[in-house]
Amino acid sequence: MTSPRPASPHPAGQxxxxxxxxxxxxxxxxxxPGISRASIAGRTGLTKATVSSLVERMLAxxxxxxxxxxxxxxxxxxxxxxxxxxxGPHGLGVEIGVDYLATCLVDLTGRMRSRLVRETDNRTEPTxxxxxxxxxxxxxxxxxxxxxxxxxxxxxxxxxxxxESGSGVLRVAPNLGWRDVDVPGELRARLDLPAxxxxxxxxxxxxxxxxxxxxxxxGLRDYVHVSGEVGIGAGIVVAGELFEGVRGFGGEIGHFSxxxxxxxxxxxxxxxxERLAGQESVLRRAGVPADGRPSEQLGELVRKLEHxxxxxxxxxxxxxxxxxxxxxDVVNLLDVPAVVLGGAYARLHPWLAGALVAELETRVMSAxxxxxxxxxxxxGTEAAVRGAAGSAVxxxxxxxxxxxxxx
Amino acid sequence: MTSPRPASPHPAGQxxxxxxxxxxxxxxxxxxPGISRASIAGRTGLTKATVSSLVERMLAxxxxxxxxxxxxxxxxxxxxxxxxxxxGPHGLGVEIGVDYLATCLVDLTGRMRSRLVRETDNRTEPTxxxxxxxxxxxxxxxxxxxxxxxxxxxxxxxxxxxxESGSGVLRVAPNLGWRDVDVPGELRARLDLPAxxxxxxxxxxxxxxxxxxxxxxxGLRDYVHVSGEVGIGAGIVVAGELFEGVRGFGGEIGHFSxxxxxxxxxxxxxxxxERLAGQESVLRRAGVPADGRPSEQLGELVRKLEHxxxxxxxxxxxxxxxxxxxxxDVVNLLDVPAVVLGGAYARLHPWLAGALVAELETRVMSAxxxxxxxxxxxxGTEAAVRGAAGSAVxxxxxxxxxxxxxx
Numbered sequence: 148m149t150s151p152r153p154a155s156p157h158p159a160g161q162x163x164x165x166x167x168x169x170x171x172x173x174x175x176x177x178x179x180p181g182i183s184r185a186s187i188a189g190r191t192g193l194t195k196a197t198v199s200s201l202v203e204r205m206l207a208x209x210x211x212x213x214x215x216x217x218x219x220x221x222x223x224x225x226x227x228x229x230x231x232x233x234x235g236p237h238g239l240g241v242e243i244g245v246d247y248l249a250t251c252l253v254d255l256t257g258r259m260r261s262r263l264v265r266e267t268d269n270r271t272e273p274t275x276x277x278x279x280x281x282x283x284x285x286x287x288x289x290x291x292x293x294x295x296x297x298x299x300x301x302x303x304x305x306x307x308x309x310x311e312s313g314s315g316v317l318r319v320a321p322n323l324g325w326r327d328v329d330v331p332g333e334l335r336a337r338l339d340l341p342a343x344x345x346x347x348x349x350x351x352x353x354x355x356x357x358x359x360x361x362x363x364x365x366g367l368r369d370y371v372h373v374s375g376e377v378g379i380g381a382g383i384v385v386a387g388e389l390f391e392g393v394r395g396f397g398g399e400i401g402h403f404s405x406x407x408x409x410x411x412x413x414x415x416x417x418x419x420x421e422r423l424a425g426q427e428s429v430l431r432r433a434g435v436p437a438d439g440r441p442s443e444q445l446g447e448l449v450r451k452l453e454h455x456x457x458x459x460x461x462x463x464x465x466x467x468x469x470x471x472x473x474x475x476d477v478v479n480l481l482d483v484p485a486v487v488l489g490g491a492y493a494r495l496h497p498w499l500a501g502a503l504v505a506e507l508e509t510r511v512m513s514a515x516x517x518x519x520x521x522x523x524x525x526x527g528t529e530a531a532v533r534g535a536a537g538s539a540v541x542x543x544x545x546x547x548x549x550x551x552x553x554x
Numbered sequence: 555m556t557s558p559r560p561a562s563p564h565p566a567g568q569x570x571x572x573x574x575x576x577x578x579x580x581x582x583x584x585x586x587p588g589i590s591r592a593s594i595a596g597r598t599g600l601t602k603a604t605v606s607s608l609v610e611r612m613l614a615x616x617x618x619x620x621x622x623x624x625x626x627x628x629x630x631x632x633x634x635x636x637x638x639x640x641x642g643p644h645g646l647g648v649e650i651g652v653d654y655l656a657t658c659l660v661d662l663t664g665r666m667r668s669r670l671v672r673e674t675d676n677r678t679e680p681t682x683x684x685x686x687x688x689x690x691x692x693x694x695x696x697x698x699x700x701x702x703x704x705x706x707x708x709x710x711x712x713x714x715x716x717x718e719s720g721s722g723v724l725r726v727a728p729n730l731g732w733r734d735v736d737v738p739g740e741l742r743a744r745l746d747l748p749a750x751x752x753x754x755x756x757x758x759x760x761x762x763x764x765x766x767x768x769x770x771x772x773g774l775r776d777y778v779h780v781s782g783e784v785g786i787g788a789g790i791v792v793a794g795e796l797f798e799g800v801r802g803f804g805g806e807i808g809h810f811s812x813x814x815x816x817x818x819x820x821x822x823x824x825x826x827x828e829r830l831a832g833q834e835s836v837l838r839r840a841g842v843p844a845d846g847r848p849s850e851q852l853g854e855l856v857r858k859l860e861h862x863x864x865x866x867x868x869x870x871x872x873x874x875x876x877x878x879x880x881x882x883d884v885v886n887l888l889d890v891p892a893v894v895l896g897g898a899y900a901r902l903h904p905w906l907a908g909a910l911v912a913e914l915e916t917r918v919m920s921a922x923x924x925x926x927x928x929x930x931x932x933x934g935t936e937a938a939v940r941g942a943a944g945s946a947v948x949x950x951x952x953x954x955x956x957x958x959x960x961x
Contacts, residue, residue, distance in 0.1 A: 309919055309920055318920065318923050318924075319919060319920070319922070319923070321919070327923075369800045381887070383887070385800065386800075390888075391889070392887075392888055392889020392890070393776045393792065393793075393888075393889050393890060393891055394889055394891070394920070394924060395889065396889040396919065396920040396924065397886075397887055397888050397889040398887065399886035399887065399919045400886070400887060402882075402886050402917065402919050403883045403886065403887075404812070404879045404882060404883060404917055405811070405814060406814060407812060407813060407876075407879055414919055415916060416882075416916050416917040417916075469814075472811045472814055473883075475811060475823075476810045476811060476880075476883055476887075477887060479804075479806035479807070479809050479810060480788070480790070480799075480804055480805065480806065480807060480810075480883075480884060480887065480888075481797075481799055481800075481804050481887075482798070482799020482800050482801055482802065482803040482804040483799070483800060484800055484801070509822060509823050509824075510809065510811055510823040512716055512726060512728070512803065512806045512809050512821055513716055513725065513726070513801070513803040515726070516725050516726070516734075517725075517801060517803065
């Protein structure tokens with residue numbers, strides 16, 4: 148992902164210090180909702196006067212709310228309770244999926260305020276039409292924010308392909324057939340968003356971040372999150388940080404060569420994991436008719452699985468084996484102790500996990516003495532768009548002064 | 555790899571400050587051989603008096619030499635020239651290979667002073683005998699240091715398996731058939747090394763670090779280093795730092811499943827890269843007799859390749875294809891822009907690289923717009939033991955005060 152917002156053009160000095168201190172103060176508030184000014188001072192080492200002055204700026208900009216007396220923190224100590232504002236700037240997430248468009252709004256704490264998914268086959272439409280439809284979806288979400296009475300602080304765009312971290316350009320999205328599309332630029336050209344930052348990124352990376360921020364699975368901080376829809380993507384989180392590769396092109400587990408002589412793939416290679424364990428392959432082998440809408444097809448597959456349909460069970464277990472083979476490579480390479488199954492795989496978990504775990508146990512060198520957790524994402528298919536929106540608000544929390552100045 | 559040396563037991567305060575400042579000063583000397591005390595003060599922000607006092611301690615401990623007037627750095631400025639001492643503490647590297655034992659000595663700058671390789675099949679011997687032989691090799695290297703008139707500052711041990719970063723225990727080495735061996739502890743029990751730190755690590759990780767420190771290929775700082783001997787290991791370097799996984803078990807590319815239904819592997823899995831592109835597989839397919847010593851067999855393979863022997867060419871190209879398939883997965887996952895071929899692969903590079911590059915170009919999603927460099931390590935089979943020795947001296951340079959105090 149590209150950096151969310153260019154550094155402010157002011158010279159270093161007093162301004163840089165304030166910027167740094169503002170971020171410290173807001174991080175303390177984000178970490179401990181209901182904290183007092185005195186506690187922030189104690190935690191950050193800043194003077195109470197500095198904390199108060201910075202808090203005033205953030206109250207005025209609507210980033211923070213002051214909800215009366217703080218929880219008691221010791222004998223005789225009381226103070227106003229500060230929290231991230233639920234009515235402060237929201238993050239707008241938009242996801243161009245292969246077969247859907249999704250938008251959502253999250254508040255500064257990352258809580259989802261509204262979400263809209265439209266199923267549409269973005270593969271069969273010209274790029275310009277998909278972008279126009281995406282711009283429309285963003286405009287609708289902006290209106291939704293207006294209806295909720297909140298302003299938008301930034302936009303995150305989740306894309307099913309390789310997004311260059313420097314330029315933000317989508318270099319290739321095989322399942323859309325897109326190459327070199329500057330999605331933020333195209334959206335700006337179609338919308339009136341002069342001051343709003345637009346942060347593009349790979350959908351699997353955003354999904355992995357959403358999982359991190361949701362804090363599930365006992366606060367897991369080292370894992371590979373693998374999400375399966377038409378494509379299969381992975382997001383790698385190590386020590387609570389996303390690892391997206393040197394230029395942002397990492398995590399492309401969908402194009403792991405699991406069967407070197409296997410079927411041709413849209414990426415130009417052969418035997419890619421996507422061809423053997425992607426949603427479309429599973430649906431086809433399970434005998435689910437291809438004419439329904441994607442979510443209906445997945446629902447039909449789940450119904451078959453619940454009724455022990457032999458073809459559905461075999462197709463899902465086969466996907467689990469191939470996925471387990473690829474994930475074994477990931478764990479052998481990166482030594483991450485957990486796998487989070489997201490997207491469609493979260494729904495298929497009960498029928499997929501057994502075969503997947505068996506492959507990990509056979510193929511991972513350290514499995515005998517360092518067991519690998521395989522868990523199911525609670526976020527499901529909304530993870531990517533939620534992560535995109537969350538990234539937009541995280542950028543504000545990480546650098547509130549830039550928001551205060553331009554806001 | 556485990557941390558090289560436990561923190562000094564002294565309380566924080568003045569001592570902690572000196573420890574920190576010593577490291578700053580020595581880093582400046584290591585970065586800029588011939589630097590003056592005044593330049594160190596300018597660069598570190600320490601006073602000249604502090605720099606002089608710290609330098610005196612390091613001169614006394616033999617870490618630094620003062621070789622008269624420094625190179626001119628500006629009008630009228632002159633000062634003594636400080637460098638890392640070539641006769642200061644040396645690092646002793648020892649590598650337990652599958653079919654050899656190697657030791658080496660490097661000085662504080664990482665320059666190799668001596669190296670000894672003994673070919674021996676460590677697979678057929680009981681663990682205790684291999685460890686006894688390793689202890690003997692370390693003793694010989696200590697005597698070699700004595701003959702050179704230098705002392706040893708630490709020992710690095712390169713191992714062909716998974717070394718747990720916390721405990722330093724070798725959890726598994728499939729090609730040796732070893733499990734849960736505390737190699738440093740076993741060496742201590744056989745040698746009289748009370749004060750010497752012993753730093754165990756995976757051989758492929760040490761090899762990747764040696765490559766980094768050698769600074770070749772225009773100072774490459776993001777790459778996967780893949781070394782092939784009997785086993786195949788990878789070391790991942792990102793932004794000039796080794797990435798070894800959460801518990802130190804990363805880089806096990808040799809057990810990537812490149813042919814899911816392929817031949818059984820000593821790790822318990824099937825179709826691992828090692829079985830299809832490891833040195834023994836290539837030698838066998840090339841028709842090199844299995845009765846010679848390993849280095850003779852590799853030499854025989856190279857002779858056959860130089861004479862365009864069809865079986866040798868086909869075997870090496872096949873290894874290149876499988877290696878390229880596995881490395882495509884690595885690049886798709888981590889987005890590293892370069893591959894360094896080390897160990898036996900460095901020697902086979904001319905006959906291996908073509909097939910390997912062809913796979914990368916087909917299978918890596920970003921290959922079309924972000925080409926991948928494939929380069930040959932200049933260090934060859936000595937990389938791992940050199941990296942082990944280098945890690946021991948790097949630990950001293952990173953924390954000179956601990957050495958000064960115990961030295």
